[in-house]
Amino acid sequence: MIKRPVLSKTLVILSVSAFLTVIAVNYLPASDEQEMPDVIVFDQEICGKNLRGPVEFTHLSHAEDYELSCSRCHHDYIDGENIWEEGNWVNKCIECHDPCDSDDNVKKLKVAMHRNCIECHRKLKKEWGSTDAPYKACKDCHER
Numbered sequence: 522m523i524k525r526p527v528l529s530k531t532l533v534i535l536s537v538s539a540f541l542t543v544i545a546v547n548y549l550p551a552s553d554e555q556e557m558p559d560v561i562v563f564d565q566e567i568c569g570k571n572l573r574g575p576v577e578f579t580h581l582s583h584a585e586d587y588e589l590s591c592s593r594c595h596h597d598y599i600d601g602e603n604i605w606e607e608g609n610w611v612n613k614c615i616e617c618h619d620p621c622d623s624d625d626n627v628k629k630l631k632v633a634m635h636r637n638c639i640e641c642h643r644k645l646k647k648e649w650g651s652t653d654a655p656y657k658a659c660k661d662c663h664e665r
Contacts (some may be wrong), residue, residue, distance in 0.1 A: 555611055568621040573663035
């Protein structure tokens, strides 16, 4: 019986491991990459208040069809200045904006969303005559 050196098995294992590592690093997405959701649903059900129903926010169409800058909605304020830049990690709104209560400078989710959405939609209506940007009737955004 011929004994093969243990070293050759070790080299084969190391070579295969190195090859797989190179493939994984170059072709698999990094764990810190985020996918942009098509639709985000905002629902006050979590607070026991769902008077108007949920809102389906078409994230993908706002980003692509309307060509909105990401920093129009995404933010990270320090000393009153939005320091968030495109490419930075995006926290879910609920991570900073409590769905039920406002806290000093951070408005609850409902107030923050209403301010942001209504302000933008009102501006679109006023400056460009848009009819696609509802801001007056609750039912235009809230599903019942």
